Amino acid sequence: MHGSIFALLKRYVQTQYDHSTWVTLTELSGLETMEYDAKEVYPDEHIYALVGHAAEQTGIPAGELHEKFGEYLVPDLMYMYQKLIKPEWKTLDMIEHTEGTMHARVRQEHEHNAPPVLKVTRLNENELIVDYVSPRRMGGLAVGIIRGLATFFDEADRIDVMPTTSEEGERVSIHVRRT
Ligand code: HEM
Incomplete structure (x- = not known):
């Protein structure tokens, strides 16, 4: 998936929730060392893991x-x-x-x-x-x-x-x- 989608997901979580929520999601996903560059492409599994853990943490279904x-x-x-x-x-x-x-x-x-x-x-x-x-x-x-x-x-x-x-x-x- 396009790096800009990850960069925007990070900003979305930071602004709708807070920075520590983003850190928690990356840790739960085993992605705490990742930096997402808008010009690169990253495995789809990263977005599934981040959104999946976000759903667990917030109680909001992944589709929503x-x-x-x-x-x-x-x-x-x-x-x-x-x-x-x-x-x-x-x-x-x-x-x-x-x-x-x-x-x-x-x-x-x-x-x-x-x-x-x-x-x-x-x-x-x-x-x-x-x-x-x-x-x-x-x-x-x-x-x-x-x-x-x-x-x-x-x-x-x-x-x-x-x-x-x-x-x-x-x-x-x-x-x-x-x-
Ligand atoms: C300004 C218009 C749009 C731009 C610039 C845009 C751009 C993009 C980009 C850059 C990606 C990531 C692709 C990848 O990593 O391979 C993407 C994915 C996606 N786009 Fe668009 N898009 C636009 C409009 C739309 C519209 C109108 C829809 C739906 C009706 C849509 C649905 C999606 C979905 C669902 C994905 C996620 C990837 C997937 O489901 O396979 N996009 N888009």
């Missing part, structure tokens, strides 16, 4: 933590890839173009980057379906990112995010509608 973390990630992701974003895009356009622009660029940047495949079917101006496919089973993160995009584009009160499958599978379907 993924959602919250996904929401938190959005402003930084938008900043990192701002050159690829068209000024006229809003939430639904952003989701529609992620696979062909943002995730395509992420794949080019490092041979080991592997963002999920997002097949997006735009039903009409105000509605689309995202079919998420990833062996990482992080559909909760996808739901959180969509909610974070809605907040980013100031459409949070108009965007409904409705997963139509379990969020825990390798394939997750998410219906997104603007009212």
Whole structure:
């Protein structure tokens, strides 16, 4: 997984909880000596261990933590890839173009980057379906990112995010509608 995701997870835990919580999570995961560089790629097992221990420590299910973390990630992701974003895009356009622009660029940047495949079917101006496919089973993160995009584009009160499958599978379907 992309080092920037780890760097942001560290900042998320430090700001939502505190620095000692991050230290505890790294110790419980056997990763206390790790430094995460945004330009490197690290084993997926590290993120599973850190989020798994975070779930145990907080009592919040891992899927829910993924959602919250996904929401938190959005402003930084938008900043990192701002050159690829068209000024006229809003939430639904952003989701529609992620696979062909943002995730395509992420794949080019490092041979080991592997963002999920997002097949997006735009039903009409105000509605689309995202079919998420990833062996990482992080559909909760996808739901959180969509909610974070809605907040980013100031459409949070108009965007409904409705997963139509379990969020825990390798394939997750998410219906997104603007009212
Ligand atoms: C500004 C737009 C976006 C950017 C810049 C972006 C970038 C990234 C990056 C850098 C990763 C790490 C990939 C890796 O380490 O191999 C990632 C993973 C991920 N992205 Fe995106 N992404 C964007 C939008 C989205 C959207 C709209 C969704 C969902 C609808 C999404 C869902 C995910 C998920 C769930 C992962 C975790 C890895 C996995 O499940 O396999 N992303 N993204």
